[in-house]
Amino acid sequence: MVLWHAFNSLPTWHRKMVLILSILVMMLAAWPSERAVATRVDDNDNELAVEQQVDEEALLARAEPVTPPKPRYVTRQVKVRSGDNMGVIFQRLGLSTADLHLIDQLEGTDTLRLLRPGQELTFKLTQGGELHSLYYPHSLEQALKVSRKDDSFTARAVRLELDTREASAQGSIRSSFWGAAVEAGMTEDQIMDLAAIFGWDIDFAQDLQPGDSFRVLFEEKYQDEERVASGDILAAEFINQGEIYRAVLSEDGNYYTPAGKAMRKSFLRAPVNFKYISSNFNPRRLHPVTGKVRPHNGIDYVAPVGTPIMAAGSGSVVAAGYNQFNGNYVFIKHAGNYVTKYLHLSKRTVNKGQRVKQGQTIGLLGGTGRVTGPHLHYEFVVGGIHKNPRTLILPQAETLSGNALSRFKVQARQQLAKLEQPQLQLAQRRDAS
Ligand SMILES: [Zn+2]
Known part of the structure; x- marks a missing residue:
């Protein structure tokens, strides 16, 4: 806050200089990572291939060529195409069908029969081209790891850690709710969720007017610093024709008004x-x-x-x-x-x-x-x-009461405060750029 006042008291040209300088500094900070390339290092048998960021220029600048140690395993990333199954993929990689048969008989490998186009599998092969291990993240939170052991293989489920973060979005409707929500950076699922939360009070097909506005606080799931999914909407506000509607997600999984009345209605x-x-x-x-x-x-x-x-x-x-x-x-x-x-x-x-x-x-x-x-x-x-x-x-459908209501009210106050916090919106805008 003090900084902000100091900043505001500066003459206009000075403020511009400060802004330009800070933008330059941020760009410089972001520069190397944008130029970086990802390489895989496979000289060890880690759970996952280790991603290393290598700066191209730093590599080029090195005087003498460096010969990396020969990796023990070769990693092959396979993206499932339509019509693929494990048999087809094994054939494509030149792997033994006998191995596939062994894997197929293992407990917990059924998911390998349910490959979907677009999914990615990671195969580690020996220098001789034999299967060493395979890794299949079949959902956002679950993966299957199959590794060679003695004459056969072992399979085990791996739980993937997802980071949950909070973010917010807001928009004002000019020509359509959908357009405004997309512009606010919301995903299709989030837009549908938001409409479903308020769909009991607002007819999204006919009641919306230019000037209507909305604010949303939601969760996002991250894996290795990458956004992989949008989570639940935690709180939301919709102003329709001057009327304010607010909803907060309760621990019971339903949405309620800040006073604890269910958003869900009989119609x-x-x-x-x-x-x-x-x-x-x-x-x-x-x-x-x-x-x-x-x-x-x-x-x-x-x-x-x-x-x-x-x-x-x-x-x-x-x-x-x-x-x-x-x-x-x-x-x-x-x-x-x-x-x-x-x-x-x-x-x-x-x-x-x-x-x-x-x-x-x-x-x-x-x-x-x-x-x-x-x-x-x-x-x-x-x-x-x-x-x-x-x-x-x-x-009216059900209403919270007793302890559940008291707990919810505390939670609702916190969530709605976050919804109104400008810092969160700043963070969101920075993410979007
Ligand atoms: Zn009619």
């Missing part, structure tokens, strides 16, 4: 995932056939034909059929005298009498019945009366 705000909706900003829609603004009994979602339509809540299918007005339709009855209706489907995927779960696909969006273009017409009926599901106060 989804929208029966269509927002990612299928072409425009998040819907002007007041005219009736597709009459062209008049009429007291519409439902909400129309325009999305491509074939878009999956979800049951907004759990319940049972009370009607599933076809007529000339509704086209293919599905009606679902839920606990508490609620009925939801889904019209104009290209296909129904449930039948009358069937129980459905919240989020389950009940049909595909279409343009059947009395319509001018494909869309989902969605109705929400309470006790026989049509309601606007977007403004309706929906039945």
Whole structure:
């Protein structure tokens, strides 16, 4: 802080010089690692091949050529291609099928039968080209290590250490939520997670407005200083049309408001995932056939034909059929005298009498019945009366209480404070550059 004030009190040209100098220093610090090349050193039999960063220029600058000691093993990295299996890979490396047969009979090597394209295996071969060991990280946190022992092999599972770090992102919506979230550096999974957290309160398909904004605190998984996966969203804030929504992940794995009310509700705000909706900003829609603004009994979602339509809540299918007005339709009855209706489907995927779960696909969006273009017409009926599901106060799901609530409140305060910490955002921006 003192430094910052000192910095601010400097004349403008001086401040610029300080900035330029610090940027130069940072660039110089980053320089060698960018020019570095990775080489593998295989003269020992470590768990993993040791990665060494060698500066090209430093090598070139050496006066006399250095002959490295001959490695005992040759390392071969194999990237699994589509259609590959261990047999094919062994053949490609010129390895013995008898060895593969021995390995296949070992306990715990079943994962080798489930190779997926893009995965990487590390083989260590003797100078004579025989298999010495093989290493297969089959998930982010698990690897299989097979090593030659006497006349056969041994297999063991290796737990991979992942570093968990926290990071944050924030954005403001100009044209689309998706675009703003991508711009904020969020991954596709994180965007979907964020929409799912607030999907009970905000209709991401229709409620968003330019100027809406969001902040997210999340985990990231690192392996050897490399980001390998995005972890859970720990806390998030979404401001929709001036209304502030906040959610914090609890130790029970669910999201709650800072006051401890579950984010999850008995009904989804929208029966269509927002990612299928072409425009998040819907002007007041005219009736597709009459062209008049009429007291519409439902909400129309325009999305491509074939878009999956979800049951907004759990319940049972009370009607599933076809007529000339509704086209293919599905009606679902839920606990508490609620009925939801889904019209104009290209296909129904449930039948009358069937129980459905919240989020389950009940049909595909279409343009059947009395319509001018494909869309989902969605109705929400309470006790026989049509309601606007977007403004309706929906039945509240569970709330934390007692000790769980007290613990959660402490945790929520900490997480929300982090969400508002500018230092974290600075760190995030530096990562992104
Ligand atoms: Zn409609």
